[in-house]
Amino acid sequence: MSEKTPLQSDKEETPNYPPPDYITAAREHGIPLRQSAPIRKGPQPLDVPIIKYLKTHRVILASASPRRKALLAQLGITNIEIQPSTKPENLPKDALGPYEYVNATARQKCLDVYATAIAEGKEPDIVIAADTVIVTRDGRVLEKPPSEQAHIKMLKHLRDTRFHKVLTAVCCAAPKADATHPGYELAAYTEETKVFFAKESDGLPDDVIESYVRTREGVDKAGGYAIQGMAGMVLVEKVEGSVDNVVGLPVRKTLQLCEKTIFRQGEENESDVDDDE
Numbered sequence: 001m002s003e004k005t006p007l008q009s010d011k012e013e014t015p016n017y018p019p020p021d022y023i024t025a026a027r028e029h030g031i032p033l034r035q036s037a038p039i040r041k042g043p044q045p046l047d048v049p050i051i052k053y054l055k056t057h058r059v060i061l062a063s064a065s066p067r068r069k070a071l072l073a074q075l076g077i078t079n080i081e082i083q084p085s086t087k088p089e090n091l092p093k094d095a096l097g098p099y100e101y102v103n104a105t106a107r108q109k110c111l112d113v114y115a116t117a118i119a120e121g122k123e124p125d126i127v128i129a130a131d132t133v134i135v136t137r138d139g140r141v142l143e144k145p146p147s148e149q150a151h152i153k154m155l156k157h158l159r160d161t162r163f164h165k166v167l168t169a170v171c172c173a174a175p176k177a178d179a180t181h182p183g184y185e186l187a188a189y190t191e192e193t194k195v196f197f198a199k200e201s202d203g204l205p206d207d208v209i210e211s212y213v214r215t216r217e218g219v220d221k222a223g224g225y226a227i228q229g230m231a232g233m234v235l236v237e238k239v240e241g242s243v244d245n246v247v248g249l250p251v252r253k254t255l256q257l258c259e260k261t262i263f264r265q266g267e268e269n270e271s272d273v274d275d276d277e
Contacts, residue, residue, distance in 0.1 A: 050259045051075055057125035062113035068130060068249040075251070083116070085109035085129070098135045098167055103190050105131040106169035114173045114184060126174040126258060132248040134158070135165040148213055155209045155225070155235070163196040168245045170254050174261040185261040191250045193241030198234075208234060 054077045061069060064084040072080055087108060093101050110129035117124045134142040136157075142164075145151035158164055171188040198204040212225070212235065225235055242250045260267065 048255075050255050050263070051077065053262060054126070054258060055079065058122075060113055060117060060124045060127045062109045062127055062129035063248075065130075065248055067247045071244060071247065071249050071251055072128075072254075081124075083113050085112040087112040089131075093141045098133060098139065098141050098165075099190055101141060102131050102133045102167045102169040103171075103188055106171040107186070107188055110171040110173050110186070110188075123175055126172055126262060128170065128172050128254060128258070130168055130170045130249050130254075132166060132168040132245075135167055137161050137164060151213050152210055155213065156206060158195075159197040159200060159204055159209065159235070161197075162199070163194055166193045166195055166246050167191070168193075168248050168250060170250065170257055172254070172257040172261045174258075174265075177265060185265045187257045187260045189250075189253050189257055191242055191245045191253060193239060193243070193245045195239055195246065196237045198237045202237075204235065 054072075054075075056079075058081065059072075059077065059079065060081045060083050061072070062083060062085050063069075064082065069080055069082060085108070089105050089108075091101055091104050091108070096104060106129050109131065110127050113129065114124065114127045117127070136142060142154060145154050167190060169188060169190040171186065173184045173186045176183055176185050200206075225232075239246060244251050
């Protein structure tokens with residue numbers, strides 16, 4: 001029998017241990033390791049002044065919409081008080097036109113809730129109000145459907161006209177630092193988003209719309225169907241503009257309005273100038 005070569009001997013006599021992990025091997029050899037930053041779980045709230053302020057002050061949302069509250073909660077603003085306005089939304093749609101109507105309704109909600117809070121002796125640090133309407137291609141503001149059948153009819157109409165506009169007006173009011181008349185600073189803004197429905201021939205027959213409404217997915221009758229759960233993929237072909245506007249609260253513009261009414265009081269209200277764009 002021939003002798004084993006050195007290579008063969010080494011191979012056969014080397015224990016079959018798994019190699020050490022990198023950190024263990026580095027430490028054994030005296031290699032310094034940098035301390036890694038601790039792993040943070042989940043997204044961190046934005047560290048900006050207006051969000052810090054809203055998180056630590058009395059914020060009233062003049063709306064019963066859970067989606068509006070959820071959008072603000074995603075920013076870490078979880079201390080929001082919900083106090084919907086009880087004032088009837090009976091402004092004349094035809095006389096005002098859709099942009100002026102939605103803006104005036106948001107202002108009405110905002111001032112109504114602000115005045116109610118003052119009357120109760122609990123001055124808020126800011127009131128945020130919003131109103132959302134659907135506007136058809138011919139410029140009509142659609143009434144919110146009062147029943148399931150009316151809701152189905154509305155969605156069929158929107159599908160057959162292919163696209164419509166969703167308008168959301170946001171209005172913020174905060175106490176004036178110098179207490180000058182009228183005692184509050186107010187700013188408002190209106191945003192437009194175009195929503196395109198799928199065609200009936202592309203897979204959106206009547207029974208799909210009927211099923212959508214009956215599963216209560218269509219609870220948000222002002223346009224939230226465009227991005228809600230499966231609805232966005234089933235009903236809507238595309239959205240042009242701010243997606244959060246379809247839910248009813250354009251977040252970036254809302255934060256700008258809050259900054260204006262709290263930190264930049266007395267400056268020209270650029271948001272109002274943009275209302276009719």
